[in-house]
Amino acid sequence: MSQSLDRALTLVEQLAGGRKTLDELAAAVGVHKSTVLRLLRTLEAHRFVQREGPHHYRLGTALFDLAQRSLEDRDVRRCAEAALRELNQRTGHTVHLASYEDGEAIYIDKFESKHAVRMYSRIGKRAPLHCTAVGKVLVAALPPQRRRVIAESLDYPKLTENTITSAEEYLAELEKVAERGYAVDNGEHEDFINCIAAPISGPRGVVAAASVSVPKVIAGLDELMSLLPDLLAAAEKASIECGAPAPGKER
Amino acid sequence: MSQSLDRALTLVEQLAGGRKTLDELAAAVGVHKSTVLRLLRTLEAHRFVQREGPHHYRLGTALFDLAQRSLEDRDVRRCAEAALRELNQRTGHTVHLASYEDGEAIYIDKFESKHAVRMYSRIGKRAPLHCTAVGKVLVAALPPQRRRVIAESLDYPKLTENTITSAEEYLAELEKVAERGYAVDNGEHEDFINCIAAPISGPRGVVAAASVSVPKVIAGLDELMSLLPDLLAAAEKASIECGAPAPGKER
DNA sequence: AACGGACATTGCAGAATATGCAACGAGGCG
DNA sequence: CGCCTCGTTGCATATTCTGCAATGTCCGTT
Numbered sequence: 001m002s003q004s005l006d007r008a009l010t011l012v013e014q015l016a017g018g019r020k021t022l023d024e025l026a027a028a029v030g031v032h033k034s035t036v037l038r039l040l041r042t043l044e045a046h047r048f049v050q051r052e053g054p055h056h057y058r059l060g061t062a063l064f065d066l067a068q069r070s071l072e073d074r075d076v077r078r079c080a081e082a083a084l085r086e087l088n089q090r091t092g093h094t095v096h097l098a099s100y101e102d103g104e105a106i107y108i109d110k111f112e113s114k115h116a117v118r119m120y121s122r123i124g125k126r127a128p129l130h131c132t133a134v135g136k137v138l139v140a141a142l143p144p145q146r147r148r149v150i151a152e153s154l155d156y157p158k159l160t161e162n163t164i165t166s167a168e169e170y171l172a173e174l175e176k177v178a179e180r181g182y183a184v185d186n187g188e189h190e191d192f193i194n195c196i197a198a199p200i201s202g203p204r205g206v207v208a209a210a211s212v213s214v215p216k217v218i219a220g221l222d223e224l225m226s227l228l229p230d231l232l233a234a235a236e237k238a239s240i241e242c243g244a245p246a247p248g249k250e251r
Numbered sequence: 252m253s254q255s256l257d258r259a260l261t262l263v264e265q266l267a268g269g270r271k272t273l274d275e276l277a278a279a280v281g282v283h284k285s286t287v288l289r290l291l292r293t294l295e296a297h298r299f300v301q302r303e304g305p306h307h308y309r310l311g312t313a314l315f316d317l318a319q320r321s322l323e324d325r326d327v328r329r330c331a332e333a334a335l336r337e338l339n340q341r342t343g344h345t346v347h348l349a350s351y352e353d354g355e356a357i358y359i360d361k362f363e364s365k366h367a368v369r370m371y372s373r374i375g376k377r378a379p380l381h382c383t384a385v386g387k388v389l390v391a392a393l394p395p396q397r398r399r400v401i402a403e404s405l406d407y408p409k410l411t412e413n414t415i416t417s418a419e420e421y422l423a424e425l426e427k428v429a430e431r432g433y434a435v436d437n438g439e440h441e442d443f444i445n446c447i448a449a450p451i452s453g454p455r456g457v458v459a460a461a462s463v464s465v466p467k468v469i470a471g472l473d474e475l476m477s478l479l480p481d482l483l484a485a486a487e488k489a490s491i492e493c494g495a496p497a498p499g500k501e502r
Numbered sequence: 503a504a505c506g507g508a509c510a511t512t513g514c515a516g517a518a519t520a521t522g523c524a525a526c527g528a529g530g531c532g
Numbered sequence: 533c534g535c536c537t538c539g540t541t542g543c544a545t546a547t548t549c550t551g552c553a554a555t556g557t558c559c560g561t562t
């Protein structure tokens with residue numbers, strides 16, 4: 001709706017891919033250099049971008065500041081932090097905290113694996129719903145009706161041998177997930193990585209999902225499953241911290 | 252230079268302070284609701300902001316993504332990470348990585364203290380040059396001529412009893428810092444916190460500063476000084492990692 | 503040393519674009 | 533049931549942005 005703003009934001013997104021020159025940016029957005037220059041100047045004044053040497057621009061430090069401040073607001077993140085850090089230290093594996101955001105899962109926190117071979121991911125990264133453990137957990141937590149709507153809106157790209165590729169299969173899987181209270185990703189997103197996830201609840205239902213991811217070369221699926229109790233305990237602890245109503249009986 | 256962009260960025264900065272309603276934002280920027288609404292819509296399309304309930308807006312997830320990606324680029328950060336994490340684990344105290352950005356120091360990485368009482372700070376936060384250990388280290392690393400220019404451009408707000416409040420004093424302090432190879436902040440920024448910092452060098456000189464911060468209630472200045480060898484070792488290790496030329500002789 | 507090129511930068515005029523206003527609509531509260 | 537508040541939209545205006553072309557600057561080259 002606002003052209004110049006739209007272009008400016010596109011510039012910022014371009015710069016996320018690494019430093020760029022003026023005309024690279026101009027080409028990418030499809031406007032003249034001078035226009036880009038003027039937008040960059042405004043962005044620079046707000047520290048959203050920074051000049052890097054004479055010919056390059058890169059993202060500025062305001063981004064760090066804003067992102068950190070915004071993350072601090074996200075209540076789930078703060079509440080879950082202790083439990084997840086503990087889980088990470090006990091297991092030594094990568095632990096993720098993810099929430100649902102229109103049609104995708106988004107990682108809002110991450111605790112790095114202690115192993116040399118790690119999974120690549122990053123806070124702010126988005127992941128598909130149909131082939132990740134966190135995605136399954138988040139969608140499974142929704143009422144059946146919304147599950148169906150979402151399931152039918154997905155694209156089901158076949159990313160590996162095991163990827164679920166149809167709404168029917170997916171809905172069936174969600175059913176199981178909802179029943180068991182956890183989800184498994186058996187190399188469905190990336191060939192060489194397995195993952196288990198569990199829901200974290202707040203006062204009004206599930207607000208996020210916690211997961212443990214392990215490269216197959218480090219541990220097989222059965223070994224990963226042996227960590228399930230730890231994961232569930234951590235998710236439970238985080239849920240209480242988030243104000244979940246009845247820590248109550250397992251089920 | 253670009254009005255609408257300028258306004259939009261101001262909106263984003265407002266939202267960094269927490270969720271806001273439409274007219275709060277309109278009031279803050281000094282434009283009509285409808286204008287704010289349109290800007291927000293564009294921002295929303297790029298995930299820079301998010302609707303929160305019917306009456307509120309907050310920062311969106313694009314910020315996390317961008318900030319993380321941008322941080323990954325910052326070479327110093329990646330190179331210093333291992334050494335600083337180790338330092339953090341050995342000492343148990345807050346460890347910061349900071350670099351110089353026009354007239355201020357900016358924290359580009361942080362490792363949290365293990366103690367219950369912690370220092371408040373955050374990645375992306377900016378700190379004054381005249382009363383922080385990292386500030387002193389960063390400015391002391393510059394050629395004397397630039398030191399002077401910077402020293403004379405500062406404001407020297409007196410934040411505590413011990414804060415340095417004049418360019419002359421500051422330059423003398425920088426002299427000492429450059430000579431010793433480390434800096435001390437003896438409650439000069441915040442009454443109750445002491446700090447020591449050391450420079451991290453790359454191929455072409457100092458690129459950042461590493462620091463250890465400790466609340467006085469946890470350890471006194473002398474105890475903090477006993478960690479100096481650890482700090483210097485970590486800074487040295489990080490420097491090598493960053494491509495510093497001569498790991499060589501201390502001096 | 504002078505030239506040529508690449509790049510950033512600026513002035514200007516035209517026009518598209520953003521803005522403010524006012525009216526409409528929806529939702530909540532009395 | 534009606535009022536009031538808040539979000540939303542259509543429209544006319546003129547402000548603001550854009551593209552172009554010329555200027556300036558810094559480089560490497562001949």
